[in-house]
Amino acid sequence: MSTSGKYDIVIVGGGIFGVSSAIELARRNHKVAILNPDTIPHHLASSTDISKAVRMEYGSDREYHRMAELSIEKWHDWNHILGEEVYHEVGFLMLCKESIESEYQSFEKCSIENLAQAGYPSERLGVLGLKEKFPVVNVDNYPEGSFNPKGGYAESGRAVELLAKYAASIGVVIHEHQTVSSILIDDGQCNGVETKEGRLFHCQQVIVAAGTNTPLLVPEIQPFVKSTGHSVFWLKPSEPKRFTPPRFSVFTADISNTGWYGFPLHPRQGVVKIGKHSKGDAIHPEQDDRIVRADEIEDLRSFLESTFPELRNAPLVCTRKCLYTDTMDGHFWIDRHPEVQGLIVCTGGSGHGFKMGPIIGEITADTVEDKEHEFAARYKWRHLTADTIQMEEARNV
Ligand SMILES: Cc1cc2nc3c(=O)[nH]c(=O)nc-3n(C[C@H](O)[C@H](O)[C@H](O)COP(=O)(O)OP(=O)(O)OC[C@H]3O[C@@H](n4cnc5c(N)ncnc54)[C@H](O)[C@@H]3O)c2cc1C
Structure with missing residues (x-):
């Protein structure tokens, strides 16, 4: 077993949570290493996909709204630092089946109220407005909508790749092909990790940011943190221009009641990505083939038929x-x-953590330094009971 140089902090996992934490800690002069199996981005990581929505719309939840607002500022900084636009501010459209004022659309109504209070007036769209601005929307089923230009999406896998390179440029040591198998604890004190590849890494503090593998490494959180599978679909539209901003944006389609959301044409892949932010299926992170089922594809086709009829027969080029x-x-x-x-x-990204990456890094760094971050309180170690309710308001559960 070979032993590697001593670090102040070893971060287990190079997804957005780990990489952002590493950058923040390196800026504060800590000697940091990131360990990750294979390469960063890892093909199975949650962060590794072509896009993740970046939205300030969080229903009545002002704290998430404010975190997202600050994160967006930092995404712009990251665009600048990385020398590449990984965050695309193409706007965020909420489509509604019923009146935005109705109880049924309370997620959208509360989101719009929060936005307005924070100085972001949304553009309210009726049938005519939607037809003019977003002509691919089926207004028979979605007669109302609300568009906020401040929001969009991050090219998530690409962002993690570039952020890891940036982290290395400011002194973070990145050890790819290192899979942590155990955390070394001596007399109640953690002092390093051991990897499946046969190396020991000594340090003063270990941060486990291993996404769905975190509960395998820290079993004490298993009762409270589970992995659930969620399918995403890439479609090739026959008329790509009609799905390209500003004719199309990141959207939700009555999300808290249906789960459906998606993205405009991807600038590199040339596909429209659609996903469903709902309950998902319980899945073991290491013992599942992660295949998208035929009934999920049927469900997608019926959503497309009712929402974007031009995509109803669009070739499905990839599922994940x-x-x-x-x-x-x-x-x-x-x-x-x-x-x-x-x-x-x-x-604990819980299907909405990517956009918050820049703030998550700050919270983690403050935790390491025993400082109180303004948003840290609700993410503390907690003992949740079986009757705990899922609080993220966009989610269809
Ligand atoms: C289908 C889907 C859609 C989503 N959509 C959005 C969205 O639109 N907007 C949004 O904000 N968020 C979204 N999210 C959530 C977001 O992707 C996650 O919250 C975020 O990516 C979590 O990042 P992470 O770094 O915690 O985990 P990950 O990205 O999974 O990174 C964990 C890393 O740890 C590594 N690792 C695992 N085990 C070990 C080990 N033993 N040793 C060393 N390293 C290890 C992995 O290889 C991986 O690189 C979505 C998630 C999914 C699944």
């Missing part, structure tokens, strides 16, 4: 089953282990 690291309450999980000194967990 991606795993949420789901906490029971839908909130992130970033805190010190209550019993093991020097062990920190940074996980």
Whole structure:
């Protein structure tokens, strides 16, 4: 077993949570290493996909709204630092089946109220407005909508790839092809990790940001954090221009009641990506073939028929089953282990964590330095009971 140089902090996992934390810690002069199996981005990581929605629309939840608002500012900074536009501010459209004022559309109504209070007036669209601005929408089923230009999507896999390179440029040591098999704990103090590839990494603190594998490494969170599978679909439209911004944007289609959301034509892949933010299926992170089922594709086709008829027969060029690291309450999980000194967990993205990457890094770094971050309280280590309700309001559960 070979031993590698001593670090202040070893981060287990190079997804958005790990990479963002590493950048923040390196900026604060900590000696940091990231360990990740294969390469960063890893093909099975939640962060690794062509796009993730970046939205300030969080229903009545002002804290998430504010976190997303600050994250968006930082995504612009990252675009600048990385020298490439990984965050695309193409706007965010909420499509509604009923009146936005109705109880049924309370997610959209509350989101619009929060936005307005924070100085982001949304553009309300009726049948005529939708037809003019977003002509591919079936207004018979979605007669109302609300468009906010401040929002869009991040090219997630690409962002992680470039952020990891940036992290390395500011001193973070990246060890790819290293899969942590156990955390070294001596007399209640964590002092390193061991990898399946046969190496030991010594450090003062370990941050486990291993996405869905986190509960395998830190079993104490297993009762509260599960992995669930969610399918995404890439479609090739016959008239790509009609799905290209500004004719199309990131959208939700009555999301809290249906789960459906999606993206405009991807600038590199030339596809429209659609997903469903709903309950998902319980899936073991290492013991599942992650195949998208035929009934899910049927469900997608019926959604397209009713929402974007031009896509009803569009070729499905790729499907992916991606795993949420789901906490029971839908909130992130970033805190010190209550019993093991020097062990920190940074996980629980719960299907909405990517956009918050820049702030997650700050919260983690403050946790390492025992400082209080303004958003940290709700992500602390907690003991959730079976009757815990999922609190992220966009999610269809
Ligand atoms: C289908 C889907 C759609 C989503 N849509 C959105 C969206 O639109 N907007 C949004 O904001 N969020 C979205 N999310 C959520 C978002 O993707 C996650 O919250 C975020 O990517 C989590 O990042 P992470 O770094 O915690 O995990 P991951 O990206 O999974 O990274 C974990 C890393 O740890 C590594 N690792 C695992 N085990 C080990 C080990 N033993 N040793 C070392 N390394 C290890 C993995 O290889 C991986 O690289 C979505 C998620 C999914 C699945």
